[in-house]
Amino acid sequence: MWLRSTLRTTDGRLADINLVVHEALANSVEHAYDGRVDSSGLICITARYVEKTRSLDVSIRDCGTWLHRAEPISGRGRGLPIIHRLCDQPTFTSTPAGTTVDLHWTLFA
Amino acid sequence: MARWIRWLRRKPNADSSGGRNTSTSASLRPKGINPFMHANDHDRPTAAVSGDSDDQGLAITTEQRGQIVVLSVAGNVDMVTAPQLSHTITQALAGAPGGLIIDLTETDFLASAGMTALINAHTEIGPEGAFGVVAQGPSTARPLELMGLNKVFSIYPDVNAAVSAMTIS
Numbered sequence: 001m002w003l004r005s006t007l008r009t010t011d012g013r014l015a016d017i018n019l020v021v022h023e024a025l026a027n028s029v030e031h032a033y034d035g036r037v038d039s040s041g042l043i044c045i046t047a048r049y050v051e052k053t054r055s056l057d058v059s060i061r062d063c064g065t066w067l068h069r070a071e072p073i074s075g076r077g078r079g080l081p082i083i084h085r086l087c088d089q090p091t092f093t094s095t096p097a098g099t100t101v102d103l104h105w106t107l108f109a
Numbered sequence: 110m111a112r113w114i115r116w117l118r119r120k121p122n123a124d125s126s127g128g129r130n131t132s133t134s135a136s137l138r139p140k141g142i143n144p145f146m147h148a149n150d151h152d153r154p155t156a157a158v159s160g161d162s163d164d165q166g167l168a169i170t171t172e173q174r175g176q177i178v179v180l181s182v183a184g185n186v187d188m189v190t191a192p193q194l195s196h197t198i199t200q201a202l203a204g205a206p207g208g209l210i211i212d213l214t215e216t217d218f219l220a221s222a223g224m225t226a227l228i229n230a231h232t233e234i235g236p237e238g239a240f241g242v243v244a245q246g247p248s249t250a251r252p253l254e255l256m257g258l259n260k261v262f263s264i265y266p267d268v269n270a271a272v273s274a275m276t277i278s
């Protein structure tokens with residue numbers, strides 16, 4: 001596993017990263033592409049780890065318009081709290097061209 | 110979705126020589142995925158073992174322990190598969206069991222949609238029935254506890270502990 005062999009951190013932290021990235025992707029599918037059956041949208045993921053500072057940055061960019069739903073899709077609604085709780089420094093940038101979620105972790109040995 | 114993450118994790122370790130900076134990037138085109146609105150989700154057959162454990166489905170085993178129904182869930186519980194879990198839970202609750210245990214011992218990954226399914230099950234069974242979740246480890250127990258759900262319902266390390274605790278109470 002790229003994460004495990006590269007980051008050399010605890011299983012708990014790896015699980016956090018896995019879950020947060022998953023939730024960010026889920027948000028893109030839900031908000032940007034509206035969960036449409038026929039939707040075909042591009043999502044770009046970039047991950048960068050700097051050993052010297054033990055910092056991991058994951059960027060997830062979609063090309064959709066951020067939808068503010070009156071009612072969340074059934075079963076959702078806990079994605080953002082998870083991202084905020086399990087990620088050191090999440091930022092959300094929304095423009096007409098799309099939304100970028102930047103996730104940052106500092107991994108202590 | 111978990112497939113994507115696994116795919117990301119599987120990305121060739123191009124820098125396995127121990128490079129200082131490692132990065133990977135990917136463009137994903139999720140064609141035809143609709144995790145939410147599969148009208149047929151609720152028509153999926155559910156027997157003692159429902160679904161299969163491929164990327165799309167959960168393998169859910171139903172076991173009766175006295176008055177308590179134990180649903181053991183294998184696979185990834187995410188927004189694609191959570192409706193299958195919810196459907197099986199609803200079926201189990203239709204039999205008005207004395208208690209319901211969701212066993213996540215064999216669950217590899219639990220996303221927010223799965224947590225919501227657990228909360229809904231806890232709400233559905235109501236004050237008359239007992240509800241417990243079996244979870245251990247970084248993929249299930251850890252996120253449940255970090256999100257404070259151990260204060261919403263009881264989490265046990267194994268099925269026997271859950272059955273004992275819920276039978277006494």
